[in-house]
Amino acid sequence: MKFLSSRRRLFASTMMASAGLISAFAVQPAYAQAADENAVEEIIVTGSRIRRAETTTAAPVAVIDQQSIEDRGFIQIGQALNELTSNMPQFAMAAGSGSAAGTGQQFPNLFGLGAGRTLTLVNGRRFVTSSSGLGDRVVDTNIIPTGLIERVEVAQAGGAAVYGSDAISGVVNYVLRDDFDGLEVDLQYGISSRNDYETPSVRVTGGRNFADDRANVAFNLEWSKTDPLFDYDRPRSNLGRVTISNPANTSNADGIPAVVGNLNTRFVSFNANGVLFNPGPPFASSIYRVNGVPQQFNAAGTGLIAYDIGALLNPTVPPFTSGGDGNPYQELAALYAGVERWTATGVGSYELTDRIKLSGELLIARVEGTDPYGNQASNTVLNNAASGAGAISISRTNPYLSPAVTAVLGPAGAPLTLSKFWTDLLPTREVVTRTDTVRAALSLDGDFDYAGREFYWSLSFSHAETSGERTGYSVYTSRFNNAVNAVRNTQGQIVCAINADATTANDDANCAPINPFGVGNVSPQARAYATIRSGEEYLNTQDDFLATLGGDLFNLPAGAVKFSAAYEHRAENAKFVPLIANQQGLIGSQVRTAATSGKYNTDELSGELLVPVLGGDFTLPFARAVEFNGAFRHVDNSLAGKENIWGVGGRWEIFEGLSARVSRSRNFRAPTLDQQFAPQRTALGSIAQDPCDADRIAIGPAPAVRLANCRALFAANPGYGPLATFQDASENFSNANITTGGNPNLRNEISKTWTFGVVFQPTFVPGLSIVADRIEVDLKDGLSAFTPQSFLATCYDSVDQPEDICGTFTRDAQGNVVTALSTTFNAGKITFRGEVYNINYSFPIGRYFDDRDLGEVELNLEATRIEKFEISVTGVDRTRIDNTSNTPDFGPSPDLSAKFDARYRKGPFRFTYTANYLSPVKFTATSTIENVPTPNIKENLRHNVAAAYTFGEYTVGAGVTNLTDEEPSFPTRTYGDILGRRYFVALKARF
Numbered sequence: 001m002k003f004l005s006s007r008r009r010l011f012a013s014t015m016m017a018s019a020g021l022i023s024a025f026a027v028q029p030a031y032a033q034a035a036d037e038n039a040v041e042e043i044i045v046t047g048s049r050i051r052r053a054e055t056t057t058a059a060p061v062a063v064i065d066q067q068s069i070e071d072r073g074f075i076q077i078g079q080a081l082n083e084l085t086s087n088m089p090q091f092a093m094a095a096g097s098g099s100a101a102g103t104g105q106q107f108p109n110l111f112g113l114g115a116g117r118t119l120t121l122v123n124g125r126r127f128v129t130s131s132s133g134l135g136d137r138v139v140d141t142n143i144i145p146t147g148l149i150e151r152v153e154v155a156q157a158g159g160a161a162v163y164g165s166d167a168i169s170g171v172v173n174y175v176l177r178d179d180f181d182g183l184e185v186d187l188q189y190g191i192s193s194r195n196d197y198e199t200p201s202v203r204v205t206g207g208r209n210f211a212d213d214r215a216n217v218a219f220n221l222e223w224s225k226t227d228p229l230f231d232y233d234r235p236r237s238n239l240g241r242v243t244i245s246n247p248a249n250t251s252n253a254d255g256i257p258a259v260v261g262n263l264n265t266r267f268v269s270f271n272a273n274g275v276l277f278n279p280g281p282p283f284a285s286s287i288y289r290v291n292g293v294p295q296q297f298n299a300a301g302t303g304l305i306a307y308d309i310g311a312l313l314n315p316t317v318p319p320f321t322s323g324g325d326g327n328p329y330q331e332l333a334a335l336y337a338g339v340e341r342w343t344a345t346g347v348g349s350y351e352l353t354d355r356i357k358l359s360g361e362l363l364i365a366r367v368e369g370t371d372p373y374g375n376q377a378s379n380t381v382l383n384n385a386a387s388g389a390g391a392i393s394i395s396r397t398n399p400y401l402s403p404a405v406t407a408v409l410g411p412a413g414a415p416l417t418l419s420k421f422w423t424d425l426l427p428t429r430e431v432v433t434r435t436d437t438v439r440a441a442l443s444l445d446g447d448f449d450y451a452g453r454e455f456y457w458s459l460s461f462s463h464a465e466t467s468g469e470r471t472g473y474s475v476y477t478s479r480f481n482n483a484v485n486a487v488r489n490t491q492g493q494i495v496c497a498i499n500a501d502a503t504t505a506n507d508d509a510n511c512a513p514i515n516p517f518g519v520g521n522v523s524p525q526a527r528a529y530a531t532i533r534s535g536e537e538y539l540n541t542q543d544d545f546l547a548t549l550g551g552d553l554f555n556l557p558a559g560a561v562k563f564s565a566a567y568e569h570r571a572e573n574a575k576f577v578p579l580i581a582n583q584q585g586l587i588g589s590q591v592r593t594a595a596t597s598g599k600y601n602t603d604e605l606s607g608e609l610l611v612p613v614l615g616g617d618f619t620l621p622f623a624r625a626v627e628f629n630g631a632f633r634h635v636d637n638s639l640a641g642k643e644n645i646w647g648v649g650g651r652w653e654i655f656e657g658l659s660a661r662v663s664r665s666r667n668f669r670a671p672t673l674d675q676q677f678a679p680q681r682t683a684l685g686s687i688a689q690d691p692c693d694a695d696r697i698a699i700g701p702a703p704a705v706r707l708a709n710c711r712a713l714f715a716a717n718p719g720y721g722p723l724a725t726f727q728d729a730s731e732n733f734s735n736a737n738i739t740t741g742g743n744p745n746l747r748n749e750i751s752k753t754w755t756f757g758v759v760f761q762p763t764f765v766p767g768l769s770i771v772a773d774r775i776e777v778d779l780k781d782g783l784s785a786f787t788p789q790s791f792l793a794t795c796y797d798s799v800d801q802p803e804d805i806c807g808t809f810t811r812d813a814q815g816n817v818v819t820a821l822s823t824t825f826n827a828g829k830i831t832f833r834g835e836v837y838n839i840n841y842s843f844p845i846g847r848y849f850d851d852r853d854l855g856e857v858e859l860n861l862e863a864t865r866i867e868k869f870e871i872s873v874t875g876v877d878r879t880r881i882d883n884t885s886n887t888p889d890f891g892p893s894p895d896l897s898a899k900f901d902a903r904y905r906k907g908p909f910r911f912t913y914t915a916n917y918l919s920p921v922k923f924t925a926t927s928t929i930e931n932v933p934t935p936n937i938k939e940n941l942r943h944n945v946a947a948a949y950t951f952g953e954y955t956v957g958a959g960v961t962n963l964t965d966e967e968p969s970f971p972t973r974t975y976g977d978i979l980g981r982r983y984f985v986a987l988k989a990r991f
Contacts, residue, residue, distance in 0.1 A: 044124070046173040047155035048162060048629070049548055049564040050610050059159075059649065059663045059755045060773040060836055062086070062862075064152040071903075071912045071946055073959050073984035075188060075201040075224040076341065077149060078106035078141030081172070083916065085864040085897040086156050086836050088112030088890075099686065101228070103433035103470070104339035104369030105130060107138040110156060110169035111832060112869065112893050113777065117168035117669055117751075119159060123176055123361065123441075126163075126570065128464035128542040129672070130367075130435055137166055137672045143365035143437050145345040147186060147203040148220040150177045156836060157775045158753045160667035161631035161647040164568065164604055168667045168751045168779065178347050178359065180207030180218035183991040190984035193965060196233055197336075197979060199226050214351040221344050228338035228372045231330035234978050236967050240265040240329040243932065244313055244320050245694045245727060252698045257933045259695045261971060266310055266326030267733075269319045270380040270419040272519050273297045275307060277391060277417045281814070282319070282381035282729070284309050288416060290408060296325060301518020302402045319382055319729060327421045334373040335978070337433075341367045356446035361462075365437045374431025375472040377422035377531075379516075382729045384818050387589045387684055387737060388477040391417035392484055392516055399486055399494045400515040424522045425514075426531055431472035439464035447551075453560070455551030464542045471535035471579065474587040479511070480530040486513035534581040536593075536679075541573045550608075558612035558625070565607045573599040574673035582681060589737050591682035596742075598677030600640070602670075606633040615653075625653035631665075640670045640748050649755075657763050661773075662756040671746035671783055675824040680741035687736050687788040687809075687817050690728035691796040697723065699926045700797050701877040709796040720815030730817045736809075738788055740822040747826050751779040771838040782828020784873045788820035794874045805874075827875045833868040837861070855906030863898040885921045885937045885975040892975050894918045908950035912959075916942045918975060938969045940976040948986075957986040 044050070047059055064080050074080050082089040088109050107115035107130075116136025120127050122144070130140035152174055159167030183206040190199035207218030231237040243259040250256065268284050269275065274297045276288035287294040287307065296307035310324020320329075342365065349359040383389040394401075394416045396409050409416070443460035485497040496511035512525035550564035575597040585592035608631040615625035631647040649663030691700060692710035700706045714723045730736040757773030784790065788809060795806040808821040839861045845854035869882035871890065881887040883895045896919040904911045918940040927935035943966075946959025961982045968976030 046153035062154040101334040101337040101371045104337040105140040113169040119167040121173040132538040142367040145220045147205040158665040165670040188986040193981035217348040225340045229336040265329035268321045271327045274420040338370040361441040369433040377425045380419045426473045433470045435468040453552040466540045469537040474534040476532040483514040532581045539575045543571045557618035558615035562610040571601040593681035596679040598673040602637040659759045678742035682739045684734040685738040767843045777832040779830040781826045784828035829872040831870040834866040837863045858903040860901040914944040955988040
């Protein structure tokens with residue numbers, strides 16, 4: 001038997017897994033399984049390196065196959081993973097809080113435990129990380145070649161004893177085809193019902209068997225693109241909705257929410273034309289007035305016109321109004337980043353002998369994400385003057401002021417400032433994230449016989465690199481200050497003030513003055529002078545050597561005792577190089593960001609054992625088969641130290657068609673180089689949430705403690721004003737200088753996991769399988785991303801306020817947070833309890849109609865139930881986030897998410913219907929009518945249909961995603977599908 005052909009049968013039999021949690025996409029009809037003589041082949045399935053007959057794993061495994069990707073019109077594998085109910089995707093979109101739309105990257109996130117706790121493999125081997133900065137070790141789904149995917153195996157919960165670090169919530173393994181023969185061209189085009197979000201895609205996949213089928217070479221070339229979307233483009237995001245302090249609220253028990261939803265939100269304190277302010281607080285009352293009427297510049301900047309403040313709910317609480325002429329909230333961030341991706345992949349194999357095969361893989365990918373509103377330039381009264389974005393001091397003799405405006409302002413008076421959102425200062429607001437990934441792998445696989453037993457072995461080495469950059473334009477602070485300070489020289493020309501006198505000590509010949517009034521008045525010369533490219537470049541490299549040996553140790557009455565042993569050496573390197581603007585501190589608050597790098601290596605020994613106790617001819621009543629398995633891994637990491645990881649499990653086949661299984665494991669995640677060595681950098685940002693804000697003083701894990709600490713803070717600082725109406729401006733605007741960086745003193749985080757379940761495939765109902773598994777995860781020493789919000793919450797929610805936590809941020813005279821820290825600590829805890837279910841029934845319709853050929857039907861119901869999901873960032877506080885729609889850093893965590901698939905196939909025709917369901921949830925874990933106007937979020941149900949027909953060598957397909965154009969459940973953006981109804985058409989040609 002040749003190795004290559006055997007390998008093909010092994011792959012085929014994996015799809016007929018009898019004891020894994022199998023998605024609708026992967027299950028073949030039972031009548032087909034029964035007819036397949038290769039179903040007894042020994043295979044290796046994700047979660048173990050031991051070959052075994054069929055897939056009798058002790059822990060649940062789900063499978064997505066190539067056909068399902070094609071049926072639904074997915075142009076990249078992340079779209080398919082996002083529909084797996086156990087995967088809680090962290091969408092590549094803006095959160096609606098003014099944060100950026102992001103990079104367009106997508107990462108699996110099993111059970112919502114965090115993307116960094118889901119390990120990604122390609123053909124069972126590790127892959128270099130795509131991330132940069134304070135990020136996790138994650139792999140962007142955009143770089144995986146969709147056209148070469150044979151299947152995606154998802155081992156749910158655990159796996160570190162077999163694969164090492166990061167396999168806490170599970171493992172996603174992309175299995176690529178290595179036997180492709182022929183040529184396929186896939187063309188697809190999609191568009192939304194709103195005539196936007198175009199999604200063109202082209203795939204060319206080819207391969208050939210040669211040398212009497214002892215060798216195969218295959219390649220895949222792939223391109224796809226999605227355009228960005230703005231808040232204006234979808235009804236939900238275009239609401240411009242924020243929550244603001246509710247003046248009607250009288251107490252924490254009056255049935256009136258402390259905050260109220262505000263629509264058509266505008267920033268009363270600034271707009272693109274420019275708003276003049278008198279000295280005083282950044283309230284509407286301080287806006288410059290003529291005869292009592294607030295004033296703004298006209299668009300041309302040549303005159304003052306009335307400024308419509310809009311509906312100001314609370315005059316002393318900036319910065320929001322409903323309506324008016326203020327800057328629209330939708331201008332802060334785009335909704336979706338655009339993504340363009342290119343991949344080129346080659347795989348090849350050659351049987352050196354009948355029992356030794358040489359294989360190789362080469363992947364080259366470029367992913368470019370474009371956030372059209374990634375950067376913004378503003379100078380407003382809401383910003384600290386020291387930040388480089390404070391309001392602009394305006395002299396009444398400014399040469400750009402027209403005679404009409406000068407006449408209104410007069411020659412003297414109180415100093416004025418201009419509060420403005422720039423739309424014409426930066427060359428572009430785009431921030432582009434580009435990653436180039438190259439990975440080459442070489443492996444030698446074989447088997448041999450010894451002492452009457454068969455053994456298999458593998459040697460492999462891979463080298464991979466991801467080089468990336470994230471760049472855009474920022475304001476060059478010192479030059480901007482020069483340019484905006486314009487005067488007339490002795491010749492009557494408008495020049496920068498530093499060039500106005502006869503001396504040359506402070507002259508800058510390149511300085512071009514800026515006209516700040518109105519829109520479109522910044523000259524190209526001034527724009528070039530006052531702005532500069534900013535961002536960072538980074539490089540991640542990975543070298544991985546893996547050697548495995550497995551086979552049968554000896555025979556017991558129930559069968560052979562099987563083993564697998566492995567040695568892995570991995571070296572990881574990361575380098576961060578900020579651009580010159582960042583290194584020299586030329587932008588923002590002018591804080592320098594240093595280049596940095598880090599590296600580590602790890603040596604790991606692992607072993608697995610599978611012991612059959614009962615089986616074959618050696619059985620007992622109600623014990624047709626019983627087997628136990630165990631795994632152990634010793635890790636020696638040059639930075640994080642040594643760790644011993646283990647896993648044990650068992651499977652009990654009670655009678656034919658009914659099995660029970662259980663597993664227990666100790667798993668770990670090592671700190672990433674990003675978390676340890678990310679460069680220190682300071683930039684303006686939003687703190688997200690201030691616990692002492694009027695919106696939040698009565699909530700949190702310990703409301704009484706929070707309220708007491710905030711009261712003490714405000715009592716000691718009378719200048720902050722009344723606590724009952726306090727609104728931290730740094731929540732909703734980039735007002736705080738946030739220092740972000742790594743922590744070199746991190747340790748491994750540890751989790752312990754239980755899984756136990758049943759698999760029922762009744763012999764009296766051919767084609768029916770029912771799978772249910774319980775999953776319990778307890779994590780400690782979690783690598784917590786401490787954001788400013790985390791530090792603030794820990795400080796004010798702790799009875800004994802820790803100085804090292806409370807000392808990480810400062811406030812200004814009005815109480816707004818102006819400096820803060822973001823880094824990683826070993827402090828987190830997670831408790832997860834839930835189940836995964838899968839019911840699949842596939843049958844020929846003709847079975848019920850005299851065996852006529854009426855086609856085949858497959859029905860599948862997949863569901864994930866979360867019973868308990870409790871997190872602690874600090875290890876002291878405990879927050880339940882199950883049954884919620886809006887949890888920072890974790891995303892939606894519904895009690896129940898379900899997916900129903902119905903497939904029909906007859907000859908060349910295929911039809912697919914899918915329904916996606918999310919159960920009703922709370923907005924946040926602590927939501928009540930007292931603290932939010934919408935504490936309860938309704939269920940969300942979406943429908944998708946698709947069909948395809950094959951004409952000889954051609955297949956045409958079409959489909960509709962989100963058939964009824966269902967929006968996310970109000971008021972969220974992510975509890976559902978904000979993209980709305982979308983169409984696709986596809987053509988596949990085979991040669």
